[in-house]
Amino acid sequence: MSMDVGGAKGGLKADINVTPLVDVMLVLLIIVMLIAPMLQKGVDIALPxxxxxxxxxxxxxxxxxxxxxxxxxxxxxxxxxxxxxxxxxxxxxxxxxxxxxxxxxxxxxxxxxxxxxxxxxxxxxxxxxxxxxxxxxxxxxxxx
CATH class of the missing domain: 3.30.420.270 (Nucleotidyltransferase; domain 5)
Known part of the structure; x- marks a missing residue:
């Protein structure tokens, strides 16, 4: 996805780079996957x-x-x-x-x-x- 900002040939082009966004989202996904099982531990009962x-x-x-x-x-x-x-x-x-x-x-x-x-x-x-x-x-x- 690009956008022309300059009118002349060889002008400035601004691209949106989605790679950092994907990296951050994958890290967040991994964190959620690691923490979710820990949240379902239940009630801590010391059984007789x-x-x-x-x-x-x-x-x-x-x-x-x-x-x-x-x-x-x-x-x-x-x-x-x-x-x-x-x-x-x-x-x-x-x-x-x-x-x-x-x-x-x-x-x-x-x-x-x-x-x-x-x-x-x-x-x-x-x-x-x-x-x-x-x-x-x-x-x-x-x-x-």
Whole structure:
């Protein structure tokens, strides 16, 4: 793409150089590609350990309720209030073939908070609740 600025033959021509623009855009694309997976880490929950535990469920396809160390609640890594947990879960499970809800309780969370959540899940008609624990030795697993 060029533009004539001079009227005489051999006059000044101004070209728009898109190479620096493409370079900057590629660098920005690489930065976004590197940072995006880090943003999807989820909620950091220190799971309690158990020796006899099954394989870790694939939490990308599962419905997970997490109870943080400060008793904050999360549904699929999104913070929710205690009043909204059941409504949000019913909306998720309505469109899901798997009606299992996995409960991740931080080992520093009060036992009362985890049991209240289990009771609320059962009271809402969710019959299958799995507890996610960490296998002693570092492997994460789920035990129902």
């Amino acid at each position: 350990e158990a020796e006899h535990t099954g394989d870790k469920p694939d939490t990308a396809d599962q419905t997970v309720v997490a109870v943080g160390p400060d008793s904050r609640l999360y549904v699929n890594s999104l913070p929710v209030t205690e009043a909204d947990v059941i409504t949000k879960l019913q909306g998720i499970l309505e469109n899901s073939a798997d009606k299992t809800v996995y409960l991740k309780g931080d080992k520093a969370a009060p036992y009362r908070a985890i049991m209240q959540m289990m009771d609320a899940l059962r009271g809402a008609g969710i019959e299958t609740v799995g507890l996610i624990t960490e296998k002693k030795g570092g492997n994460v697993g789920g035990n129902q």
